[in-house]
Amino acid sequence: MNNCIEVKHLTKRFEYYKKEDGVKGSLKNFFKREKLIKESVNNISFNIKEGEFVGFVGPNGAGKTTTLKMLSGILYPTTGEINVLGYIPWERNNEFKRQFSIIMGQKNQLWWDLPAKESLYLNKCIYGIDDEEYKETIKMLADLMEVSNIMDVQVRRLSLGERMKLEIIAALLHKPKVIFLDEPTIGLDMISQKKIRNFLRYYNQEYQATILLTSHYMKDIEDLCSRIIVINEGEVVYDGKSEDINSIYYDKKIITLKFSSAVDKEILEQFGIIRKYDECEAEIEVNKDDVKRLLQKVTDTMPIKDFGLSDIPLEEGLERIYERQ
Ligand SMILES: Nc1ncnc2c1ncn2[C@@H]1O[C@H](COP(=O)(O)OP(=O)(O)OP(=O)(O)O)[C@@H](O)[C@H]1O
Secondary structure (H helix, E strand, O other), X not given: OOEEEEEEEEEEEEEEEOOOOHHHHHHHHHHOOOEEEEEEEXXXXXXXXXXXXXXXXXXXXXXXXXXXXXXXXXXXXXXXXXXXXXXXXHHOOHHHHOOEEEEEOOOOOOOOOOEHHHHHHHHHHHHOOOHHHHHHHHHHHHHHHOOHHHOOOEHHHOOHHHHHHHHHHHXXXXXXXXXXXXXXXXXXXXXXXXXXXXXXXXXXHHHOOEEEEEOOOHHHHHHHOOEEEEEEOOEEEEEEEHHHHOHHHOOEEEEEEEEOOOOOHHHHHOOOEEEXXXXXXXXXXXXXXXXXXXHHHHHHHOOEEEEEEEOOOHHHHHHHHHHHO
């Protein structure tokens, strides 16, 4: 498959001035300003193939949004090259604009005082979508997101989740081939997050859309992205399969136990590493091969009310990657 996004040695350096406190400080700044430089993105390179769904993760301030803004042409890079669908994003070619979308969970594109359907209609006109196609697409997207009944409601009256679903519909009306998603599920409840995840999965598969997703919710990344690019302090520190992030833990599992009466921590320690303990509840890290034998022993000898088995959370592998830097 062809590369749809190519990034080579991309760097973004922001220059700004130190602001001193108070009136005296402002006066001083007026005559002599101290220039500061922030290297938000530092020499990153990666390629993304057509139809890939890639997670772009990193701690706060790592450079994710800055990169997405450069990929969509909102910001110029300081140095480096970007090619998206054969276009240089900051040249803002009209053909390019018709083929991508950027959705930012913290920014609105819908008009606050109008019903959502009017903002959607505005996008129809901007993108020159014909009437029949518009009707069909709106119906299909609104049904999938279950928002047909709120199209007439003024945007300011909608809940955060409802608004986000409509923001996504507005951004996808022109059926973009490339989508940059910056925290689309931020602040949403679990049900809305799941609905949006299902929708994005469907859209990616149905239209072979290429999607680059940033999210601090690891469930979004785990559920949707087979590849993850990790950025930290402006540098790419991992680019590979999501499942390999926790490869160091490949032989580990977590057993969660709930007891009907208190169990001593010392007794549990013989089974593995205690990750959490609270008299009637415990989480123990164990070797995969021992799970069956340990569960048998635990159920035979302890007042078990409930138990569960899970993998080591993705966050832990990511933390190790951040710390390694
Ligand atoms: N216009 C600007 N001027 C100066 N510094 C900036 C500017 N925009 C961003 N930065 C800095 O660049 C760094 C990267 O910011 P960016 O928004 O890309 O991070 P992020 O990875 O998206 O973080 P978060 O997860 O918190 O959204 C931050 O330290 C930020 O303060």
